[in-house]
Amino acid sequence: MPRYSLIAAIVLAAAIFLFDTLTQFDVAIAVLYVAVVLLSLNFTGRRGTLAVAAICILLTLISFVVTHGAGMESGAVARALVSLAAIVITTILALRLAATIAIIGESERRYRTIFRSTGVAILEMDFSALKARLDSMRSDGARSIEDIVRDDPNFVREALGLMKLVNANDTTFSTFKAPNLEAFRESLPDLTPKEMEPSILRMLDAIWNGRTNFESEGVMDAIDGKRLNVLYTVAMPTDRRALDVVLVSIMDVTARLEAENGLHQAQAELAHVSRVATLGELTVSIAHEVNQPLAGVVTNGEAGLRWLRRPEPDLGEVSASIERMIADARRASEVIKRLRALSSKATPQPTSVDINELVQDTLTLVQREIASQHVALRLSLADGLGRISGDRVQLQQVIINLIVNAIQAMGAMPVGYRQLAILSRAGEDGVVLEITDTGPGFEPADEARLFAAFFTTKPEGMGMGLSICRSIVEAHGGRLRASSPASGGASFEFSLPADKEAA
Template sequence: MSIIKRCKKLFLSDAMAWLAAIAVGSMIFITNSMLNMDVAPTLLYITLVFMSANIFSIPVFLTVAISCIGFLTVSFIVEEGYRDQKLIAGFVRCLIALTTITLLALRSKRASDSLRRKEAFFLGAQKLSHTGSIGLIIDTHTVSWSEESARIFEYPLDVTPTLALIRARTHPDDLHIVERVFEKAALRESLIEVEHRLLMPDGRIKFVQMSANPLFNPHGRIEYVGALMDVTASRQSEEALFHSQAKLAHVTRVTSMGELAASIAHEINQPLAAVITSGESCKRWINREEPNLEEARRSLDRIIQNSCRASEVIACIRALSRQSDVQRKTEVFDDIVSDSLTLMQHDTSNHQVRPHLQLGAPEALVKGDRVQLQQVIINLIINACQAMANVHDRPRTLRIHTSVQDDEAVLEVADSGTGISEDILASLFDPFFTTKQNGLGMGLSICRSIIEFHGGRIWVSSTVGVGTQFFFAIPLTALRHDE
């Protein structure tokens, strides 16, 4: 194999091209010296011009072409061909033919060089952007790809691409995606777009995106031509960003725990006080001359109920404070909202805020991380309470309303505060933007990141002097049988 490559390299080298040009030039000299023919030298000159056009650069080619015309003219003058009218006519024909061929070859040479330059730019752009091209003829299952596609699949450049090679590099869990691509191609769909993973021999995983369109060739066959992009670096960056946001969200939750300390203490003390009261009542019912076991049993049930309530509050607080991986589960949207408000009851009471909860989505199920969604809701409630701190001429009303709109679970948190001016609204969700004197400016930014991670959206509307309404919407999900 190496001998064949060396021979190929030798035949395509500049030295061999110069030897071929010298050989043709020698043939021109011999033919012109020994044969009494006018056409033969011209044909050899034309051959030399074509060879130069395919081998040399444009300056060298023009030098060769002008030299051929010069040699032809000098030969005509030296041999005194101008004395014979027929020889003059033949010389003119040969000169016109050689000049015409030179101009056509120059035009072809420029077009060829331009094409090579564009091809070099194209290949360079593919390599820099990690984007290769790939082709598939459906009828014959013939596959073709560019050098960059071969690099993405990590195959040698001289390997002939096949469907089997593509399947061999596809991650086993994503094989159905690739098979679906072939099915769509067989159905002649106008646009195919997929993203899947590749599994390399050393265990590395790559993420690739492919989009393809069909082209009809002259033989009536359909060939799909597409772009294959290696997006592994982008996915790794997104994953790193997600982990950074998760850590930042955890820090924010821990910071919020300090602000909620009074509410937390109240939510724990309330069921504990009920446990003590019920325990004392149970003791009294038992110590009577005739113990009332039924009332004692009811007191014990209340003790168990309030103990469970205290345990639930502690579990919720621990979940908010711990740093763990995101756990997306199917949850009842209204339960998340009501539990979040329960944690904030003491805080709203301290701010003299009257909450009005209207749960209008009792059957709405969402798939998400309960702790993160509670973090968003608690943050919105804290902001609403703080926004009404300077309101003294009207009731401080907090309206929390859930609903289902267009296959989305929607939450509205509205306050009756002083409102937000129009020029500030556009910057509310920007990182480090805050209207509070001691604020970090990360609360609403993290809220937006969490909602967008859940495939939703968050927005705000406000009227100065009336109040502000925050909304967020996340997609509904269906309850699976195993859940």
């Protein structure tokens, strides 16, 4: 193209010069030099265009002198000035046009570079057929995407067929193991499994409601059959109402999700180890809690036998003794049941939990520890609190850890000053449980790293208890905070959102 434009410009300039010089028409033939200036944009740069314009101006002046000599007829001068003005104005506009074309070209090159080489799969789609179909259904009386799907359960698959792939970048081919664009275009509808349909349905709802962007997670298949977890974004430009140009970016997050699952598994294993270690510290208290009802079973059994062996057996006392035996056995069974739950490695199971009931159950496991350390317990549990949703065992682990930490923190305090306060109250959007001790507290400088892994203020501590507690609370959508007033002591408070289903 540049070579032909150069030849055309030379031929055209020569023709205009000869026609302007050898003919006597009373018209501004030199105005046609503007075509030469415009042609120069195809084969030269800014300086070259200025040089071409200067040559055209020189040819115009030479032609004027050759044709009219020293005569300065007003008509001829006017025509020459018009031609010169046209060349100058065209040159200025041509240079601006060239600059604009250069900017657009650079922008297009930059876009294509990003489009081709970015690490995210980018699809250029044409949704015009889908948009026309939705508009037609709206005209027919459909009020929402839900109405359409209710009447036609296969509409999502139909919609996928109406989404036309125009182009895709190299990352798309490598992500989906496609050899080329045509192969990917043919396979695309089949790469969207049924599990993806709820997400596609939400995207259709976004289009129906005129939203300009949509983001969601889902699953897709690669051509080789591998299942991919993807995060995808759909951008619908506001200036293309027909949706003939829609950009879909797809990020493969399979590795990230696998890493997160591995991290969650490791956290669960660590939490289990921490629970077992805590139970080891409470061996004496646990033994007492189990031994007490068992001793009651023996005592009531012996009493029942004595009532039976009397000359006249007192069946009422025997019955009462047996009932007390059953109650003590159930009490021991409940303690063992809680211990088994705390020591198990079961997968967390969210249930509806009453925080006050959970505190009461937990205290049965640490009551002996509280008593042996001569700690005065003040319990203030608010009535009418809503239930929370969470794993009972994990939440009990948090409460046990905070109580045991408080008891150990007060170990160096005089007996009469060891006070443990546990109170529950309603929070902004759920329930708050606060555990406060009268120990030495902690330094303000330690507050920021108190929940960091492996940080501990105890010489024999591992520094994992509070870190695990925070992880558990945050996994339940809550927040764990600590404070230590200047007067001493420490307060740990965690809030958990209310169970909306129970409400």
